[in-house]
Amino acid sequence: MSLKADDVKKIAHLARLNINESDIDDYATNLSSILDLVEQMNSIDTSNVTPMAHPQDLAQRLRPDEVLEENQRERFQKIAPATENGLYLVPKVIE
Amino acid sequence: MFHTKTLAELSQLLTSGEVSSVELTQAFLQRIKQLDTDLNSFITVTEDQALAQAQAADDTIKAGTAGLLTGIPFAHKDIFCTRDIKTSCGSKMLDNFISPYDATVVEKMSQAGMVMLGKTNMDEFAMGSSNETSYYGPVKNPWNTQSVPGGSSGGSAASVAARLTPAATGTDTGGSIRQPASLCGITGLKPTYGRVSRYGMIAFASSLDQAGPMAQSAEDCALLLNAMAGFDRRDSTSIKKDVPDYTADLNKDLNGLKIGLPKEYFDTGLDAGVAEVIDQAIQQYKDMGAEIIEISLPNTHLAVPVYYVVAPAECSSNLSRFDGVRFGYRCEDPRDLEDLYKRSRGEAFGAEVKRRIMVGTYALSAGYYDAYYLKAQQLRRMISDDFTKAFETVDVIMGPSSPGTAFKIGEKTSDPVSMYLSDIYTIAVNLAGLPGISIPAGFSNNMPVGLQIIANSFEESRLLNVAHQYQQTTEWHRQIPDAFI
Numbered sequence: 395m396s397l398k399a400d401d402v403k404k405i406a407h408l409a410r411l412n413i414n415e416s417d418i419d420d421y422a423t424n425l426s427s428i429l430d431l432v433e434q435m436n437s438i439d440t441s442n443v444t445p446m447a448h449p450q451d452l453a454q455r456l457r458p459d460e461v462l463e464e465n466q467r468e469r470f471q472k473i474a475p476a477t478e479n480g481l482y483l484v485p486k487v488i489e
Numbered sequence: 490m491f492h493t494k495t496l497a498e499l500s501q502l503l504t505s506g507e508v509s510s511v512e513l514t515q516a517f518l519q520r521i522k523q524l525d526t527d528l529n530s531f532i533t534v535t536e537d538q539a540l541a542q543a544q545a546a547d548d549t550i551k552a553g554t555a556g557l558l559t560g561i562p563f564a565h566k567d568i569f570c571t572r573d574i575k576t577s578c579g580s581k582m583l584d585n586f587i588s589p590y591d592a593t594v595v596e597k598m599s600q601a602g603m604v605m606l607g608k609t610n611m612d613e614f615a616m617g618s619s620n621e622t623s624y625y626g627p628v629k630n631p632w633n634t635q636s637v638p639g640g641s642s643g644g645s646a647a648s649v650a651a652r653l654t655p656a657a658t659g660t661d662t663g664g665s666i667r668q669p670a671s672l673c674g675i676t677g678l679k680p681t682y683g684r685v686s687r688y689g690m691i692a693f694a695s696s697l698d699q700a701g702p703m704a705q706s707a708e709d710c711a712l713l714l715n716a717m718a719g720f721d722r723r724d725s726t727s728i729k730k731d732v733p734d735y736t737a738d739l740n741k742d743l744n745g746l747k748i749g750l751p752k753e754y755f756d757t758g759l760d761a762g763v764a765e766v767i768d769q770a771i772q773q774y775k776d777m778g779a780e781i782i783e784i785s786l787p788n789t790h791l792a793v794p795v796y797y798v799v800a801p802a803e804c805s806s807n808l809s810r811f812d813g814v815r816f817g818y819r820c821e822d823p824r825d826l827e828d829l830y831k832r833s834r835g836e837a838f839g840a841e842v843k844r845r846i847m848v849g850t851y852a853l854s855a856g857y858y859d860a861y862y863l864k865a866q867q868l869r870r871m872i873s874d875d876f877t878k879a880f881e882t883v884d885v886i887m888g889p890s891s892p893g894t895a896f897k898i899g900e901k902t903s904d905p906v907s908m909y910l911s912d913i914y915t916i917a918v919n920l921a922g923l924p925g926i927s928i929p930a931g932f933s934n935n936m937p938v939g940l941q942i943i944a945n946s947f948e949e950s951r952l953l954n955v956a957h958q959y960q961q962t963t964e965w966h967r968q969i970p971d972a973f974i
Contacts, residue, residue, distance in 0.1 A: 402847070409805060409850040410812075410827070411843055412835025421844065427906050428848050434794040435864050438871070445866035446873060448696050448726065449682040449922020450946070455725060469589050475819035482814055485825050 395429035492652035496709040510560030514543040530648040534607035559602030564657040567608035570689040579611040579623040582837035592689025601716040610644030636895040639669030646673040651973040656704035664915025667927035671890035671939025677703040682922035683728035686721035694803035707956035711735035744778035749883030753789035760893040762933030770930040792917035798865035805849025873921040886943040890927040894936035929965040
């Protein structure tokens with residue numbers, strides 16, 4: 395599996411990662427070698443194997459829908475990059 | 490000389506009143522100040538909070554209500570959220586992050602009366618096997634400061650090995666407790682998946698991550714696990730199962746213990762010096778009455794490839810929360826929302842974290858899911874089944890923790906895949922969710938070698954018993970690097 399510069403740019407966009415133009419070729423090389431490693435998986439036929447998502451194979455736990463946490467908005471917003479009137483500020487999204 | 494004592498020994502000194510927690514805490518803070526400049530094993534030292542906790546512990550001891558861990562200093566890996574204290578996860582992304590809450594593990598250890606000295610250095614977001622991906626610079630191995638301590642819990646391993654702290658917490662997603670424990674010559678336990686709460690432990694790969702203790706001895710790890718383990722409603726994969734007293738079985742004798750040696754763990758990739766040390770350790774177990782049985786874990790060679798689909802896929806999803814909006818790093822003057830996301834993440838994540846996010850994003854992207862993630866989960870089942878089958882005939886599995894001793898700083902940074910292969914013996918254990926421990930078993934070229942012991946799910950007591958019995962007849966876990974005696 396060999397990724398080209400354009401593939402890296404596409405993946406980086408999907409992951410919302412800014413990558414310096416000068417680093418793209420390095421990423422292409424490294425990601426390709428990781429995918430080569432991963433290719434070894436294809437040496438085994440797994441057609442009848444049930445996928446394992448979780449080591450204990452447990453069902454998701456349920457609980458009553460009760461309010462257990464108190465509102466701590468001010469505390470949580472103290473560490474935010476930018477807030478105003480209890481809202482998180484981001485660049486304008488809708489013109 | 491408190492620093493040469495184990496946690497169990499320090500506990501006795503505190504109870505008998507020979508030393509106070511404040512004195513003990515000051516002694517270790519002093520060692521950190523003197524000796525950590527070069528090692529770089531701590532990101533944050535919390536002197537004021539530590540002394541306040543120590544004072545409170547002394548009051549508890551005087552009042553006669555102290556537990557075994559009351560007043561014992563230790564350190565947390567900087568992946569655990571600590572209320573009002575910087576929690577960086579080794580990343581520029583969280584360099585400014587003061588956690589608004591405590592992780593469950595942090596809460597539990599505070600409740601046990603333990604004294605936190607600070608937060609230890611680590612690979613960025615726990616992604617690395619050498620501690621070189623940390624935003625705060627590499628940690629040095631106390632046995633040779635030209636070498637890496639292993640990772641990702643490299644700061645925890647190095648600080649315990651240098652006796653800057655009697656113990657530390659770690660987390661293990663693919664070997665991040667056991668591999669650095671091995672490379673630094675200490676004891677490190679990865680419990681069964683679900684045994685210790687993941688709440689407040691910054692997530693890397695949620696189906697693999699597990700927290701555990703790192704200390705000088707198996708007995709110390711047992712004492713720490715008693716405090717760390719248990720069900721937590723705030724962690725959806727926490728297991729509702731009683732926590733036994735992990736010290737109860739430490740002294741059981743090993744006569745008749747069936748030890749499985751997987752032939753795949755002694756293959757060509759294993760360093761000859763390491764192999765020799767492991768052989769001697771196995772011989773020691775034979776002398777203690779254990780029976781050695783050769784076994785096979787036929788899918789071992791697929792563990793690393795499977796892991797490098799599962800872990801990056803889960804990491805790409807978990808790390809999407811770092812978007813520069815609610816907490817953490819934000820780039821300057823973003824043009825628009827997309828620019829805000831892309832530059833905040835691009836400027837604040839290091840190269841290895843970016844690589845893994847991209848591998849995961851690729852594996853999960855439209856059209857590739859079946860070929861990568863689903864395939865990996867099917868192989869994960871086969872790897873897990875290999876262990877299930879092995880445990881039908883043996884009680885524990887033994888082998889090396891790492892294929893070699895600590896490598897040199899810079900040696901593997903340019904080739905991510907060669908770095909990944911240093912976790913070849915530990916990764917399968919995470920995929921299967923099993924408990925594993927690494928204990929010091931000797932030296933090769935003056936660098937420590939770790940013996941890995943693996944048990945069936947929830948058999949931490951057996952692991953600790955098997956490790957403790959070895960440590961009763963050997964002195965490897967007592968060795969301290971010359972510069973830190």
